[in-house]
Amino acid sequence: MNPLEILIEYWPRLLDGTLMTLKLTILGALIAGLVSPSLALIRVHAAPMAQAPLRLYVSFMRGTPILAQLFLIFYGSGQFRPTLEEWGLWTFFRDPFNCALLAFALNSTAYQTEILRGGIMGVPQGEIEAAKAIGMSRPKILRRVVFPHAYRIAWPALGNEVILLMKASALASVVTVFDVMGRTRQIFSRTFDFSVYLWAALVYLCITAAFVLLWRQAERRLSRHIHAPGMPRASAQPFKESQA
Amino acid sequence: MTKPETILKAEDIHKSFGRLEVLKGISLEARNHDVISILGSSGSGKSTFLRCLNFLEIPTSGKVTVHGEEILVKNGKPQNVRHIEDIRSRLGMLFQQFNLWTHRTALENVMEGPVQVKREPKADARDRAEALLKRVGLEDRMHMYPSQLSGGQQQRVAIARALAMEPDAILFDEPTSALDPELVGEVLKVMQSLAAEGRTMIVVTHEMGFAREVSSEVVFLHEGRIAEQGPPDEMFTHPKTEVFERFISKVK
Numbered sequence: 001m002n003p004l005e006i007l008i009e010y011w012p013r014l015l016d017g018t019l020m021t022l023k024l025t026i027l028g029a030l031i032a033g034l035v036s037p038s039l040a041l042i043r044v045h046a047a048p049m050a051q052a053p054l055r056l057y058v059s060f061m062r063g064t065p066i067l068a069q070l071f072l073i074f075y076g077s078g079q080f081r082p083t084l085e086e087w088g089l090w091t092f093f094r095d096p097f098n099c100a101l102l103a104f105a106l107n108s109t110a111y112q113t114e115i116l117r118g119g120i121m122g123v124p125q126g127e128i129e130a131a132k133a134i135g136m137s138r139p140k141i142l143r144r145v146v147f148p149h150a151y152r153i154a155w156p157a158l159g160n161e162v163i164l165l166m167k168a169s170a171l172a173s174v175v176t177v178f179d180v181m182g183r184t185r186q187i188f189s190r191t192f193d194f195s196v197y198l199w200a201a202l203v204y205l206c207i208t209a210a211f212v213l214l215w216r217q218a219e220r221r222l223s224r225h226i227h228a229p230g231m232p233r234a235s236a237q238p239f240k241e242s243q244a
Numbered sequence: 245m246t247k248p249e250t251i252l253k254a255e256d257i258h259k260s261f262g263r264l265e266v267l268k269g270i271s272l273e274a275r276n277h278d279v280i281s282i283l284g285s286s287g288s289g290k291s292t293f294l295r296c297l298n299f300l301e302i303p304t305s306g307k308v309t310v311h312g313e314e315i316l317v318k319n320g321k322p323q324n325v326r327h328i329e330d331i332r333s334r335l336g337m338l339f340q341q342f343n344l345w346t347h348r349t350a351l352e353n354v355m356e357g358p359v360q361v362k363r364e365p366k367a368d369a370r371d372r373a374e375a376l377l378k379r380v381g382l383e384d385r386m387h388m389y390p391s392q393l394s395g396g397q398q399q400r401v402a403i404a405r406a407l408a409m410e411p412d413a414i415l416f417d418e419p420t421s422a423l424d425p426e427l428v429g430e431v432l433k434v435m436q437s438l439a440a441e442g443r444t445m446i447v448v449t450h451e452m453g454f455a456r457e458v459s460s461e462v463v464f465l466h467e468g469r470i471a472e473q474g475p476p477d478e479m480f481t482h483p484k485t486e487v488f489e490r491f492i493s494k495v496k
Binding site (some may be wrong): 130133137149205 | 298331345348356357
């Protein structure tokens with residue numbers, strides 16, 4: 001078979017795998033994205049002793065291979081099956097998709113926490129003071145001043161993290177999740193045609209390209225106040241006399 | 245004639261950073277319509293004192309009363325923390341570096357306090373913000389971001405932002421020190437107009453002209469204490485202390 005015939009024959013499976021890859025990546029990144037802001041705040045503000053467990057978690061997640069983390073959850077949960085059954089958690093861990101999602105979410109949470117911590121530390125202190133001076137409550141200052149800046153600063157790095165996570169999600173195929181890689185291996189074992197791996201690579205490439213495009217759109221929106229287009233810089237304009 | 249009511253009262257404010265005692269017991273009372281200029285060489289504690297008034301800096305000890313609401317501080321702990329946000333919302337504050345929220349337009353900066361802190365309806369807040377920006381001469385800059393405005397324009401937006409909260413008094417922390425010389429005038433002019441309409445203002449400044457001509461009272465800080473205090477004319481023509489005399493001869 002030539003490469004095109006492979007595609008024509010097997011595209012539904014590849015598409016199915018693509019959806020699975022997207023589902024894993026998006027859900028994993030989203031869960032991490034929901035948890036990481038509070039963890040990042042702890043990293044910035046909490047006393048060193050209070051955040052020791054968090055630092056340990058982050059070091060572990062960043063310092064060990066994601067494949068090892070996946071195996072730890074997938075095979076490790078099997079070891080504790082009786083206990084997990086007792087707690088009613090076995091139905092969750094029995095499904096390889098859940099194990100993969102948990103591994104990716106845990107891993108990405110660690111990275112996103114550190115990225116966001118950097119963003120929070122980059123927020124201009126004076127703008128926080130201005131918000132305090134006007135009588136804003138702490139939660140409001142976070143929502144109206146700190147996080148808008150922190151996300152703008154962290155945005156490119158967060159995008160990178162999502163792309164890395166998307167590629168790492170191919171590891172899920174090792175624990176029998178049928179993502180792009182899983183489907184590809186399945187097709188290869190039937191056809192022994194190497195070209196299917198090229199199609200898989202192309203799928204990953206397309207996902208990344210589309211993602212980068214979207215992310216850049218969002219970045220432009222987030223930082224529109226820095227290089228607002230089409231408007232002249234103030235310094236280029238003569239000062240208009242105040243009427244006050 | 246009735247005595248003008250007291251807007252803000254600071255009693256025996258002490259502040260230490262570690263072992264360094266920056267403020268050694270400063271008391272100050274601002275009555276309605278007062279314009280108080282705080283002078284002093286760098287390191288005299290004038291900015292720190294101003295920042296203690298709205299608790300951007302927590303005093304080590306002392307008492308601050310704004311419109312009857314008082315906060316007593318002992319051992320660096322304010323006794324009624326809940327009132328801090330309330331007191332802050334009653335005091336406007338201007339900064340040396342303007343500190344506009346750079347991700348919001350001029351108009352959004354001015355609307356932020358009324359909408360987010362006072363929970364005013366957006367439409368009302370917008371109308372008033374537009375009027376205030378017009379008042380500081382920026383009606384054609386309303387939709388620009390701070391990065392598109394000059395320093396003087398940014399400080400005028402900051403003034404509008406403070407006014408939008410309808411504060412009982414406004415604190416100015418060297419509002420013209422970061423400005424290019426040619427932009428100082430536009431900000432001083434707005435400040436002058438605020439004084440003329442009877443706003444209560446406490447101004448930390450190096451602008452001797454402003455202190456002398458606009459303020460109703462001058463306070464001179466030296467090494468964390470009030471060294472001299474009085475009406476500007478008297479103080480500038482007949483300084484009572486040697487330190488103040490030296491100070492005015494240096495800045496002239």
